Amino acid sequence: MTLAIFAPLLIAILIPFLSKWKHRIHTGWLILPVPLAIFIYFLQYVGADFQTATSTLSWVPSMDITFSFYLDGLSLLFALLISGIGTLVVLYSIYYLNHKERLGHFYTYLYIFMSSMLGVVLSDNVYALYTFWEFTSLSSFLLIGYWHFKERSRYGALKSMMITVFGGLSMLAGLIILTVVTETTSIQGMIEQSDVIVESAAFPFILVFLILGAFTKSAQFPFHIWLPDAMEAPTPVSAYLHSATMVKAGIYLIARFSPIFEGVPSFFIIVSIFGITTLAWASYMAVRQTDLKAILAFSTISQLGMIMAMLGFGTSAAIFAAVFHILNHATFKGSLFMIAGIIDHETGSRDIRKLGGLMTLMPISATLAIFGTFSMAGVPLPFLNGFYSKEMFFGATLELGGYTGSFVETLIIAIPWVAVIGSIFTFVYSMYLFFGTFRGKFDESAVPQKPHEAPLMMLLPPAILVLGVIIIGIFPNIFNYSLLTHSAAAIYGESVSKEIYFWHGFGWPLYMSMIVLGVGTLLFLTKKYWEKIYIVLPGKLSFNRVYDWMMKRLETSSEKITSFYMTGSLRHYMIMILVSIFAITGYYLWISDGVNFNFNDVAPITATEVIVAVIMAIAAIGTTMAKNRIAAILILGIVGYGLAILFVLYSAPDLALTQLIVETVTVVLFLLCFYHLPNLTKSEDTLTTKGTNLFVALGYGLLMMFIGISAYNTTFNEPISKFFIENTYKLGGGDNAVNVILVDFRGIDTLFEVAVLFSAALAIYAMIKLRKNKEAK
Amino acid sequence: MKRTNDLILRTTTQLIAFILLGFSVYLFFAGHNNPGGGFIGGLMTAAAFILMYMTYGYERITRILPLNFRLVFVTGLLIATLSGVGAIFFDQQFLSQADGYFQLPIFGEKHLATAVLFDLGVYLAVVGVTMTIILSIATDQKSDEVEESGV
Numbered sequence: 001m002t003l004a005i006f007a008p009l010l011i012a013i014l015i016p017f018l019s020k021w022k023h024r025i026h027t028g029w030l031i032l033p034v035p036l037a038i039f040i041y042f043l044q045y046v047g048a049d050f051q052t053a054t055s056t057l058s059w060v061p062s063m064d065i066t067f068s069f070y071l072d073g074l075s076l077l078f079a080l081l082i083s084g085i086g087t088l089v090v091l092y093s094i095y096y097l098n099h100k101e102r103l104g105h106f107y108t109y110l111y112i113f114m115s116s117m118l119g120v121v122l123s124d125n126v127y128a129l130y131t132f133w134e135f136t137s138l139s140s141f142l143l144i145g146y147w148h149f150k151e152r153s154r155y156g157a158l159k160s161m162m163i164t165v166f167g168g169l170s171m172l173a174g175l176i177i178l179t180v181v182t183e184t185t186s187i188q189g190m191i192e193q194s195d196v197i198v199e200s201a202a203f204p205f206i207l208v209f210l211i212l213g214a215f216t217k218s219a220q221f222p223f224h225i226w227l228p229d230a231m232e233a234p235t236p237v238s239a240y241l242h243s244a245t246m247v248k249a250g251i252y253l254i255a256r257f258s259p260i261f262e263g264v265p266s267f268f269i270i271v272s273i274f275g276i277t278t279l280a281w282a283s284y285m286a287v288r289q290t291d292l293k294a295i296l297a298f299s300t301i302s303q304l305g306m307i308m309a310m311l312g313f314g315t316s317a318a319i320f321a322a323v324f325h326i327l328n329h330a331t332f333k334g335s336l337f338m339i340a341g342i343i344d345h346e347t348g349s350r351d352i353r354k355l356g357g358l359m360t361l362m363p364i365s366a367t368l369a370i371f372g373t374f375s376m377a378g379v380p381l382p383f384l385n386g387f388y389s390k391e392m393f394f395g396a397t398l399e400l401g402g403y404t405g406s407f408v409e410t411l412i413i414a415i416p417w418v419a420v421i422g423s424i425f426t427f428v429y430s431m432y433l434f435f436g437t438f439r440g441k442f443d444e445s446a447v448p449q450k451p452h453e454a455p456l457m458m459l460l461p462p463a464i465l466v467l468g469v470i471i472i473g474i475f476p477n478i479f480n481y482s483l484l485t486h487s488a489a490a491i492y493g494e495s496v497s498k499e500i501y502f503w504h505g506f507g508w509p510l511y512m513s514m515i516v517l518g519v520g521t522l523l524f525l526t527k528k529y530w531e532k533i534y535i536v537l538p539g540k541l542s543f544n545r546v547y548d549w550m551m552k553r554l555e556t557s558s559e560k561i562t563s564f565y566m567t568g569s570l571r572h573y574m575i576m577i578l579v580s581i582f583a584i585t586g587y588y589l590w591i592s593d594g595v596n597f598n599f600n601d602v603a604p605i606t607a608t609e610v611i612v613a614v615i616m617a618i619a620a621i622g623t624t625m626a627k628n629r630i631a632a633i634l635i636l637g638i639v640g641y642g643l644a645i646l647f648v649l650y651s652a653p654d655l656a657l658t659q660l661i662v663e664t665v666t667v668v669l670f671l672l673c674f675y676h677l678p679n680l681t682k683s684e685d686t687l688t689t690k691g692t693n694l695f696v697a698l699g700y701g702l703l704m705m706f707i708g709i710s711a712y713n714t715t716f717n718e719p720i721s722k723f724f725i726e727n728t729y730k731l732g733g734g735d736n737a738v739n740v741i742l743v744d745f746r747g748i749d750t751l752f753e754v755a756v757l758f759s760a761a762l763a764i765y766a767m768i769k770l771r772k773n774k775e776a777k
Numbered sequence: 778m779k780r781t782n783d784l785i786l787r788t789t790t791q792l793i794a795f796i797l798l799g800f801s802v803y804l805f806f807a808g809h810n811n812p813g814g815g816f817i818g819g820l821m822t823a824a825a826f827i828l829m830y831m832t833y834g835y836e837r838i839t840r841i842l843p844l845n846f847r848l849v850f851v852t853g854l855l856i857a858t859l860s861g862v863g864a865i866f867f868d869q870q871f872l873s874q875a876d877g878y879f880q881l882p883i884f885g886e887k888h889l890a891t892a893v894l895f896d897l898g899v900y901l902a903v904v905g906v907t908m909t910i911i912l913s914i915a916t917d918q919k920s921d922e923v924e925e926s927g928v
């Protein structure tokens with residue numbers, strides 16, 4: 001199983017090496033067997049006596065992260081869809097993309113996607129699941145932006161990336177909380193502890209984060225906006241990622257975790273409301289679109305909303321219908337995308353307003369499309385699988401219950417109505433899609449190419465999918481016991497046994513279907529009369545606008561904030577640094593009660609010290625007042641020499657000597673640099689600037705004073721100085737304790753201080769010499 | 778760097794420079810037992826050199842004292858480091874110092890410490906660094922131009 005998951009990835013590595021033959025044979029042919037082999041591999045698990053299978057590959061055992069794969073009915077259904085439709089999409093893309101495209105890139109991305117999608121549905125470890133999850137986002141990003149020279153492609157790719165990664169990250173947060181709560185990284189382990197999870201305090205966060213992840217990935221309302229823009233991808237990508245696989249990752253996530261959330265009212269409310277809203281809103285919006293792929297994109301959103309709603313219902317009938325619809329949707333939507341691609345390929349246009357009357361020109365495509373669209377609409381014909389699942393969906397909406405509360409009760413009454421309204425629009429856009437494209441008059445001047453039927457091999461993949469539609473339609477129970485009941489059981493937690501009938505007998509589901517059929521036909525025929533309603537709703541209400549506005553605001557406000565504090569003025573940065581030190585240190589000093597004013601341990605103050613200190617203080621203040629730079633330098637010298645005198649007074653001869661000479665050298669250097677400096681211009685500082693400076697300087701000085709005095713009065717340990725004084729001669733062989741410390745006890749400090757001097761000298765030398773060379777040039 | 782034509786300065790410099798150099802050497806050797814050491818000694822030597830440069834001008838002193846001060850501080854750093862590395866060969870930690878009394882042919886019994894070697898490195902490095910910095914700035918082309926233009 002592990003090999004099956006990683007096989008596409010391994011092949012993706014080899015694809016660049018295949019480019020040698022790419023002029024003779026299309027890359028797609030060379031790698032087509034891979035998904036087919038995976039499909040066949042997973043097919044062997046199908047059967048009424050299905051057993052779960054596991055396989056583990058160690059990854060980061062210390063953190064309990066493994067590639068542990070768990071194959072149950074749900075994973076199997078998805079794995080079959082991924083590999084099966086993957087095979088068909090690769091076959092289709094061979095004819096869709098010609099040699100001039102960068103095929104190596106295309107198939108590499110596609111196979112990375114295939115691997116990661118298989119990983120998502122088969123992983124039992126939540127972190128492995130997340131890894132694969134982000135890989136699907138990443139490869140989807142690459143695939144949407146495949147024609148990167150198109151601006152719309154880049155926009156769509158970025159948008160889908162932003163939204164799905166946002167969801168992916170919140171999902172990661174949810175998974176981390178889950179791991180912390182349950183102390184396991186295995187999904188099955190978590191399901192076993194569902195009581196612990198539901199009762200934990202973090203449960204609302206788990207729920208919201210996981211649902212956010214699932215909703216963004218599955219394009220649920222209001223995160224659906226990335227999917228229509230993702231239609232800029234090549235059509236095989238749209239068919240594969242954005243109808244059959246990636247968008248169902250969110251569905252899979254909810255399905256996978258629903259045994260945990262089973263019976264939780266908030267889960268039911270959130271998922272049902274959003275699912276049903278997505279269903280109604282997207283099908284309503286789909287009628288408005290003029291681009292074939294945009295109609296299909298909104299249709300996908302709507303169908304995903306329907307599946308999501310059914311997962312939210314959580315009854316065994318609803319879950320069975322959801323699983324059934326996952327399979328049905330993948331078959332008919334995949335075929336419809338491929339047909340839309342064929343029409344685009346053969347006529348050069350996807351605009352439904354320009355198309356029409358293609359039935360006689362492209363009879364096979366039209367035949368295939370009729371099955372796809374009618375199945376999508378849920379037309380009650382015994383060979384269309386869409387009808388079965390739609391009927392079961394209606395049935396499920398009527399059987400809700402088990403939750404109490406007035407809000408929930410209103411919701412339960414409202415859901416069937418919304419479902420019917422959504423389905424009416426589903427019917428309308430399905431009819432519109434078919435009749436708008438294939439019936440009516442063919443206008444040769446409107447389309448760039450003269451249309452003709454696509455090559456047979458290009459028609460083969462959609463034909464196979466349509467065949468799937470029909471087989472499921474005629475013999476639904478073949479799939480039922482071998483696959484669907486196992487999948488539903490995996491979600492529901494106990495075994496689900498259900499017979500699928502075409503004829504449910506007279507009952508509300510049938511009446512609802514009839515209403516959909518009747519009102520839908522009426523609305524479709526009168527479409528041009530009520531189309532104006534779209535000016536009112538959505539009118540200017542568009543989530544794309546919200547997204548664009550948010551992205552723009554994000555950019556402008558971060559730019560504003562950055563330009564607010566990144567002024568480029570050193571003075572401002574200095575203020576920020578000092579104020580931050582003041583605030584953080586001062587606050588800590590305050591809360592830790594660290595201020596310690598205690599003058600018991602103070603040596604007597606002599607008059608000399610006072611005089612020197614006063615002179616230094618005057619000189620320091622004078623430096624700030626000086627109008628002339630030379631004066632400032634010289635007055636600063638006074639402070640330095642005063643310090644040297646203080647060192648003498650405190651019996652530090654070495655320090656005094658060094659200070660004296662260093663001060664002299666500094667003043668000399670200052671004076672040397674003086675010639676390079678411009679004259680002091682009288683800075684016209686405003687009063688506020690001066691006030692701020694004064695305030696910051698005073699505050700910082702006071703803080704340092706507080707710290708100094710408090711530090712002096714706070715001794716935690718015996719000072720080390722005693723040891724030095726006692727051992728200077730014994731160990732260091734000298735009488736000068738300072739020097740012995742410098743060269744012997746703490747020689748390494750001195751060594752590196754010398755190194756500091758060394759680099760300073762080098763830097764100054766280099767700076768001056770290099771500047772000369774630059775000027776010479 | 779322009780040289781001055783002050784006779785008194787030139788005469789006194791001849792005397793003072795050597796007193797300064799002598800004092801700096803004293804400070805350097807006194808370091809272990811009295812105030813002083815490599816750092817101060819080095820600075821003092823540099824001060825003597827600067828006085829000479831100021832009095833006699835850059836060209837003449839460079840001719841008399843053809844020292845590349847960049848080499849001086851590299852040598853100093855090398856000596857300081859190697860004096861530390863030496864300790865490793867005697868199974869001591871890096872920068873361990875040793876001292877002892879030795880009977881030398883001319884000086885008689887003397888107290889010698891390896892710390893002096895380290896201090897010598899510091900001394901040379903300080904001299905080299907100070908001189909490099911000051912001479913680079915002082916001999917900078919632009920400063921000469923400014924000086925000539927009489928600012």
